[in-house]
Amino acid sequence: MTAIEPTQIPTGRYRFSQVARMEWIKVRSLRSPWWTLTVTVVAAIGIAAAVGAQTKAHTADVTNNILGGVAPGLLLTGVLGVLVMTSEYTSGLIRTTFTAAPKRSLVLIAKAAVFGAVSLVVGEIASFSAFFAGTTSLPRTIASPALSHPSVLRAVALAGAGYCLIGLLGVGLGAIIRHTPAAVAVLVGGVYVAGTALVGLSKSAGSYGPVSIVANSLTTTKRLAHALPPWAGLGMLCLYAALALGIGGLLLARRDA
Amino acid sequence: MIVAEGLVKRYGTTTAVDGLTFTVQPGKVTGFLGPNGSGKSTTMRLILGLDTPDAGVTRIDGRRYRDLRWPLHEVGSMLESRAFHPGRSARAHLVALAASNAIGNSRVDEVLDQVGLADVAQRRAGTFSLGMAQRLGIATALLGNPQVLVLDEPVNGLDPEGIRWIRGLLKSLAGEGRTVFVSSHLISEMAATAEQLVVVGGGRLLADTSVAKLSAAGSGSLEEAFFALTADSAQYEVASQWAGSTTPANPRRASGMTRP
Numbered sequence: 001m002t003a004i005e006p007t008q009i010p011t012g013r014y015r016f017s018q019v020a021r022m023e024w025i026k027v028r029s030l031r032s033p034w035w036t037l038t039v040t041v042v043a044a045i046g047i048a049a050a051v052g053a054q055t056k057a058h059t060a061d062v063t064n065n066i067l068g069g070v071a072p073g074l075l076l077t078g079v080l081g082v083l084v085m086t087s088e089y090t091s092g093l094i095r096t097t098f099t100a101a102p103k104r105s106l107v108l109i110a111k112a113a114v115f116g117a118v119s120l121v122v123g124e125i126a127s128f129s130a131f132f133a134g135t136t137s138l139p140r141t142i143a144s145p146a147l148s149h150p151s152v153l154r155a156v157a158l159a160g161a162g163y164c165l166i167g168l169l170g171v172g173l174g175a176i177i178r179h180t181p182a183a184v185a186v187l188v189g190g191v192y193v194a195g196t197a198l199v200g201l202s203k204s205a206g207s208y209g210p211v212s213i214v215a216n217s218l219t220t221t222k223r224l225a226h227a228l229p230p231w232a233g234l235g236m237l238c239l240y241a242a243l244a245l246g247i248g249g250l251l252l253a254r255r256d257a
Numbered sequence: 258m259i260v261a262e263g264l265v266k267r268y269g270t271t272t273a274v275d276g277l278t279f280t281v282q283p284g285k286v287t288g289f290l291g292p293n294g295s296g297k298s299t300t301m302r303l304i305l306g307l308d309t310p311d312a313g314v315t316r317i318d319g320r321r322y323r324d325l326r327w328p329l330h331e332v333g334s335m336l337e338s339r340a341f342h343p344g345r346s347a348r349a350h351l352v353a354l355a356a357s358n359a360i361g362n363s364r365v366d367e368v369l370d371q372v373g374l375a376d377v378a379q380r381r382a383g384t385f386s387l388g389m390a391q392r393l394g395i396a397t398a399l400l401g402n403p404q405v406l407v408l409d410e411p412v413n414g415l416d417p418e419g420i421r422w423i424r425g426l427l428k429s430l431a432g433e434g435r436t437v438f439v440s441s442h443l444i445s446e447m448a449a450t451a452e453q454l455v456v457v458g459g460g461r462l463l464a465d466t467s468v469a470k471l472s473a474a475g476s477g478s479l480e481e482a483f484f485a486l487t488a489d490s491a492q493y494e495v496a497s498q499w500a501g502s503t504t505p506a507n508p509r510r511a512s513g514m515t516r517p
Binding site for chain 2: 009010012014018019021022023025026029030031032087088091092093095096097098099100101102103124205257
C-alpha cells in the first residue's frame with residue numbers, strides 16, 4: 001500500500017473562489033454543454049442568414065428579424081441551466097459537492113456565476129455572429145443595419161444577455177425542483193407556454209412573458225405597441241432569474257440534500 | 258473523533274433515527290452495523306450535515322460539519338458508489354472536488370494511484386464497473402488526507418482482491434491515528450476489519466462495544482451475537498415492511514443480507 005503523504009491544511013477557509021473554480025472545472029470537463037452551446041450559436045447564425053436572405057420590405061425592423069433565432073435558442077441555455085443543478089441530483093454528486101462545500105447558498109451562487117458567465121459569453125457570440133451573418137445575407141436592395149445605428153447595438157447585446165438570463169432562470173428552477181424532467185417542463189411551460197397564454201389573456205399581460213420580452217422588447221430597434229421598453233424588459237428577466245435563484249437558495253439551505 | 262448526541266431524525270411518520278448517542282474514537286476502525294432500515298445511512302448523512310436532525314447534534318472534533326473550514330481536509334466521506342457525473346473522467350471529477358478545498362492536482366494523481374485507478378483516470382467514469390466506482394468514491398474520501406473518514410458500505414461491489422485491499426487500507430488509516438467509521442451489512446466483513454462496533458436497530462443504539470466482547474457474548478460467533486442483539490428490531494422492521502403483504506419474510510435474511 002502506498003504511504004499517505006501528509007498534506008498541508010491551507011490557512012483561512014474555503015470561499016467563493018474555490019467553489020467557483022470547482023464549478024468551472026465541472027462545466028469544462030463535460031462535452032455535452034459545449035455541444036449544446038455550439039448548436040445554440042450555429043442555430044442563431046443559420047436562422048439569421050436565412051431570415052436576412054428572405055428580407056423584402058424596407059420598413060421592417062431588420063435587426064429584430066435577423067435575431068429571430070434567439071427566442072427558440074433560449075430553450076437550450078435554459079435547459080443547460082436546469083441541468084447544472086439537476087444532473088447532480090440524478091447522480092448523487094450533489095451530496096459530495098455539499099460535503100466539500102457545506103454552505104449551500106455559496107454553491108448555488110458559484111454555479112450561477114460560472115454558468116451565467118459562460119452563457120453570457122456564448123450568448124453574445126451567438127447574437128453578434130447572427131447579426132453579422134444576417135446583415136451579410138441581406139439582398140442588395142435592402143439597407144443594412146449597422147451597430148452604429150440607433151438602438152442596433154443595444155438590440156444585439158441584449159439578445160446575448162437573454163440567453164444568460166434564461167439560463168440563470170433554469171439554474172434557479174433546477175435548484176427548486178431538483179428533477180430534470182419536471183424542471184425542464186416548468187421551464188418550457190413558464191417561458192413559452194405561459195407567455196403565450198398571457199398574450200391570450202391581454203396584450204399587455206403578454207408583454208411580460210419571457211419569450212415576448214426577448215423577441216419584442218430586448219431585440220427591437222423600433223418600439224412595439226404592447227411591448228415593454230427594452231431596459232424594463234431586461235429588468236423583468238433579471239427579476240425572474242433572481243426570484244428563481246433566491247427561492248432555490250432558500251430551499252437548498254432548508255431541505256435535506 | 259465523531260460524537261453523536263441524542264440524534265433524532267423523522268421522515269414523515271417514520272422515525273429513522275431515534276435518540277442515537279455514540280462516540281467514534283480515533284486510532285481504530287469502528288464498524289457501524291445494523292439490520293436493513295436501521296438508520297445507518299441516515300446517521301451518516303446527519304454526521305456530514307446533509308440532513309438536518311429533528312433533535313440532537315453531531316460533532317467532528319468538537320465542531321459541527323457545516324462549521325468546518327476546509328471540510329475535505331478534515332473529513333473524508335463516501336455515501337453512494339456512483340456519486341459522479343457519468344460523462345466526466347475520474348480525474349476531472351477529483352480535480353473539480355479538489356479545487357473546492359484548495360487541494361493541488363498532484364494530490365489527485367496520488368489518490369488515483371493509491372486506489373489503483375491511475376490507468377483509467379482519463380476514462381469517462383460512467384463506463385466504470387461497480388468496483389471501480391467504489392474505488393473512485395474512496396479516492397474522493399482520501400483527497401484531503403483527512404483525519405476522519407466516514408464510509409457507507411465501502412466493500413460493496415468490490416472483488417475479493419478489492420475487499421482485501423480495503424481492509425488493509427482502513428486498518429492502516431486507523432493505525433495512523435485517524436478516526437475511521439465504516440458501515441456494512443456484512444457481519445463477517447466487520448469481524449475482519451473493525452475493532453469497535455456501533456450496533457443499531459430501528460434507529461436505536463443496541464450496542465457500543467468491541468468486536469471481541471460482542472463475539473464472546475455470542476459464544477465466539479459475532480454473527481450469533483448480532484442476531485441476538487437485533488432480533489427484536491429486525492422483526493419489527495420486517496413486520497412493518499411486509500405489513501399488508503401475504504408473503505412471509507425470514508427476519509434473518511432481511512436483517513443481514515440486504516443493502517440499507
